Amino acid sequence: SQKIEQNSEALNIQEGKTATLTCNYTNYSPAYLQWYRQDPGRGPVFLLLIRENEKEKRKERLKVTFDTTLKQSLFHITASQPADSATYLCALARKNTGFQKLVFGTGTRLLVSP
Amino acid sequence: SAVISQKPSRDICQRGTSLTIQCQVDSQVTMMFWYRQQPGQSLTLIATANQGSEATYESGFVIDKFPISRPNLTFSTLTVSNMSPEDSSIYLCSVAEGRGGLTEAFFGQGTRLTVV
Numbered sequence: 001s002q003k004i005e006q007n008s009e010a011l012n013i014q015e016g017k018t019a020t021l022t023c024n025y026t027n028y029s030p031a032y033l034q035w036y037r038q039d040p041g042r043g044p045v046f047l048l049l050i051r052e053n054e055k056e057k058r059k060e061r062l063k064v065t066f067d068t069t070l071k072q073s074l075f076h077i078t079a080s081q082p083a084d085s086a087t088y089l090c091a092l093a094r095k096n097t098g099f100q101k102l103v104f105g106t107g108t109r110l111l112v113s114p
Numbered sequence: 115s116a117v118i119s120q121k122p123s124r125d126i127c128q129r130g131t132s133l134t135i136q137c138q139v140d141s142q143v144t145m146m147f148w149y150r151q152q153p154g155q156s157l158t159l160i161a162t163a164n165q166g167s168e169a170t171y172e173s174g175f176v177i178d179k180f181p182i183s184r185p186n187l188t189f190s191t192l193t194v195s196n197m198s199p200e201d202s203s204i205y206l207c208s209v210a211e212g213r214g215g216l217t218e219a220f221f222g223q224g225t226r227l228t229v230v
Contacts, residue, residue: 004156034218043118043206043221044157089157093217101147102210102219104157 002027004105006090012111013080021075021108023090028103030092033066035075038087038107047088048075080112116141116209120222127197127229134193135225137207142187147208148180151224157206163190197229 005024013019023033032051036044050057050066050073057064063076077084087107094103117140127133137146145164149157160180161171169182183191194201207222 008154036219041223041226043120043208043224044219046218046220049218091219101159101162102217103159106154106156 002103004028004090004092004103006088006105006108008106008108010109010111012113015081015112015114017080019077019080019084019110019112021088021110023073023075023105025071025092025105028071028092028094030068030094032093033064033073034091034093034102035062035064035073036089036091036104038089044089044104077110080110082112082114085110085112115218116143116211116220118207118209118220118222120207120225122225123223124226125228127227129198129229131197132193132195133197133227134191135205135207137190137192137222139188139209143209143211144187145210146184146190147210147219148182148190148192149206149208149221151204151206153203160192160205194227197227199229202227202229 003026034049035047038044048064050064061078065074087109089107090105091102119138121136145162147162148160151157159172160175161169163169163182163184165184165187179195181193204224204226206224208219210217210219
């Protein structure tokens with residue numbers, strides 16, 4: 001069966017450290033993968049997109065890697081801040097479907113302590 | 115980027131009743147999407163709303179339970195019909211903008227529905 005798995009346990013880290021979140025998928029052939037941030041009571045907000053033929057993408061303190069062999073994406077936040085505390089969702093866009101249809105993981109909650 | 119206004123932001127409803135959720139976008143979009151996010155769960159796509167045609171429903175969701183309207187390119191409604199406590203969830207409206215075949219999704223703030 002098709003699955004997108006993110007660590008359901010919250011990740012607690014100290015301010016200034018690098019947070020690393022994992023997204024694993026099975027039985028998908030994604031055209032690309034995205035990461036979103038969701039705060040309580042709000043809708044998800046787009047952060048980064050990485051294509052299947054890209055290994056790494058960066059945006060300010062954010063870095064995403066995509067390994068289609070391992071079927072895994074890693075999401076890094078460097079120099080983390082308490083304001084980075086939120087739930088982070090990965091989402092896949094499947095090939096051979098309408099390109100705008102996304103499938104989301106369950107999300108990992110990140111808590112950054114001062 | 116699209117700005118999406120969704121209302122109501124929350125509601126508490128009696129079982130057996132229906133609730134209509136409205137979604138307004140600040141630009142014209144071809145497709146609008148309705149998701150459900152149950153507590154501790156991922157976002158699950160309910161249906162895709164196309165202007166001028168019937169909505170396309172995902173497996174496990176049916177039009178009688180979740181009728182959708184799409185009267186124009188900036189507006190859509192989702193109705194949750196004959197509600198039961200199992201329908202308690204956050205309902206999210208979304209649009210997607212494409213650049214070179216890639217999609218970035220934008221979401222409303224969601225409607226938190228509690229059925230009692």
